[in-house]
Amino acid sequence: MSLLRRLAQRLTRTRGALADGLSSLFRGGRPIDDELLSELERLLYTADLGPTATAVTAELKHLHGRGELHGEEDVRQALHAMLLKRMDQDGGEVDLDAHSPTVILVVGVNGSGKTTTIAKLAHRFQEAGKSVLLGAADTYRAAAADQLEIWAERNGAQIVRQHTDHADPAAVAFDAVSAGVAREVDVVLIDTAGRLHTQKNLMGELDKVRRVIDKCLPGAPHHTWLVLDGTNGQNAIQQARHFTDAVDVTGLIVAKLDGTARGGALFGIKESLGLPVRYVGTGEQLELLEVFEPEAFVDAIVCDGLETPSD
Numbered sequence: 001m002s003l004l005r006r007l008a009q010r011l012t013r014t015r016g017a018l019a020d021g022l023s024s025l026f027r028g029g030r031p032i033d034d035e036l037l038s039e040l041e042r043l044l045y046t047a048d049l050g051p052t053a054t055a056v057t058a059e060l061k062h063l064h065g066r067g068e069l070h071g072e073e074d075v076r077q078a079l080h081a082m083l084l085k086r087m088d089q090d091g092g093e094v095d096l097d098a099h100s101p102t103v104i105l106v107v108g109v110n111g112s113g114k115t116t117t118i119a120k121l122a123h124r125f126q127e128a129g130k131s132v133l134l135g136a137a138d139t140y141r142a143a144a145a146d147q148l149e150i151w152a153e154r155n156g157a158q159i160v161r162q163h164t165d166h167a168d169p170a171a172v173a174f175d176a177v178s179a180g181v182a183r184e185v186d187v188v189l190i191d192t193a194g195r196l197h198t199q200k201n202l203m204g205e206l207d208k209v210r211r212v213i214d215k216c217l218p219g220a221p222h223h224t225w226l227v228l229d230g231t232n233g234q235n236a237i238q239q240a241r242h243f244t245d246a247v248d249v250t251g252l253i254v255a256k257l258d259g260t261a262r263g264g265a266l267f268g269i270k271e272s273l274g275l276p277v278r279y280v281g282t283g284e285q286l287e288l289l290e291v292f293e294p295e296a297f298v299d300a301i302v303c304d305g306l307e308t309p310s311d
């Protein structure tokens with residue numbers, strides 16, 4: 001099944017607000033007028049497009065005023081083009097061959113989906129033929145390393161963890177990267193404990209983890225990915241800023257997009273933070289992580305006629 005159809009199948013609530021909502025607006029052959037465009041703006045807000053909703057509606061009104069919108073298909077196409085323009089970034093997988101090993105540090109608030117996403121990334125990279133080592137640097141919750149270890153055992157990934165309580169996360173990260181270098185693995189994924197910006201010492205600790213990793217392997221971590229909980233919609237932006245202020249985040253992963261109509265928040269998240277969205281999480285299972293391709297994402301939430309599984 002293509003990426004587009006998989007996304008359309010998993011992002012049903014955001015798709016319901018936008019793609020299906022648009023079809024409903026035009027039901028009965030309604031003409032395009034101010035009332036219809038106001039209802040469309042409400043749909044955009046339902047999908048949590050926030051300020052983008054107002055900007056896009058204004059552009060649509062302008063096009064309508066110039067006589068360029070004649071019906072549902074014109075509006076859908078114009079909306080598609082406007083959203084895609086706001087999502088300008090190169091899609092696709094990061095290059096895992098540029099470093100040996102490629103070290104990826106994963107950070108985020110409590111419960112955003114970090115550990116699950118790490119398991120999914122490891123699965124994805126292993127499927128692509130890469131060897132993966134996990135570093136369990138969430139040393140605050142005993143269950144965290146166990147959660148990662150169960151997954152690693154089941155899937156034949158290597159893991160570096162400590163069994164004592166409250167071990168130093170930077171020391172675990174150092175050990176994991178050293179082991180990754182010694183064993184010549186392709187990718188080292190470092191899990192970290194969830195933290196809130198109010199926990200200044202924990203935010204500062206992330207920087208220490210980064211510095212220690214760099215000491216072990218100069219230039220590493222090569223990527224620092226912030227996992228955001230997609231169900232928070234626009235509220236994730238402020239949360240993300242606290243992380244980008246504290247640590248050099250290089251990319252975003254938005255998890256849990258399957259359970260929410262607020263997927264439209266990705267436009268604001270991307271625009272406000274100026275960071276590329278690398279992957280989106282679309283469910284709890286291992287394979288439910290998709291590489292973020294802007295065009296497929298916009299198609300999946302805006303286009304109609306994707307319900308027939310043809311490929």
Ligand SMILES: Nc1nc2c(ncn2[C@@H]2O[C@H](COP(=O)(O)OP(=O)(O)OP(=O)(O)O)[C@@H](O)[C@H]2O)c(=O)[nH]1
Nearest residue numbers: 110111112113114115116194255256281282283284
């Ligand atoms: N529906 C859905 N659930 C997800 C997704 N990603 C993670 N979850 C769920 O979110 C919950 C929290 O996931 P974790 O991976 O433990 O989150 P975490 O950020 O590691 O949590 P802490 O280590 O406690 O900070 C779990 O119940 C996961 O199954 C997703 O893409 N979709």
Ligand SMILES: [Mg+2]
Nearest residue numbers: 114115138144
């Ligand atoms: Mg975790």
